[in-house]
Amino acid sequence: MTSESSQASPPAKPDEAAIAETLLRLVAERGADKTVCPSEVARALGGPHPDGWGPLMQPVRRAAVRLMKDGRIVILRKGRVVDPDDFRGVYRLSLPR
Template sequence: MSLLERRAATASICPSDAARSAYEGDDDGWRDLMEPVRRAAWRLVEAGEVEVTQAGRPAVEGETRGPIRIRRARR
């Protein structure tokens, strides 16, 4: 959420942005955090905090394959 708060209200982030931010090493170890980041994003969707999008449209958990973006929920 802190990554989104530092961006414009309509901006989105890639899950890799969150993984890189959480990873403290200098190598590609952040990639191991991608699945936990995606799971966290879906929990935030359930809480009404964010939306997960694919190709600019809201995505549905379990139906997405490929790149996704995370943005603040539109209220």
């Protein structure tokens, strides 16, 4: 038996709807005036290993931008709401106030 045949296939990559649903659920569970790290969303979908959640960071960011433009969440950097079309670095996700 080769090592390839004993390996489990990788989990299916979540689609945009699954990412948005997970993001909204985590933000709602955290509650008002609290934030969620985008990596928490990626880990909820991709598991604890970086090979699983790492590739989801950009899709999570794109979902966050769409949801902010829809008025469903806000993206914060250093505690301030950002322009969804122009932000860099570390950011957090929260419910709108």
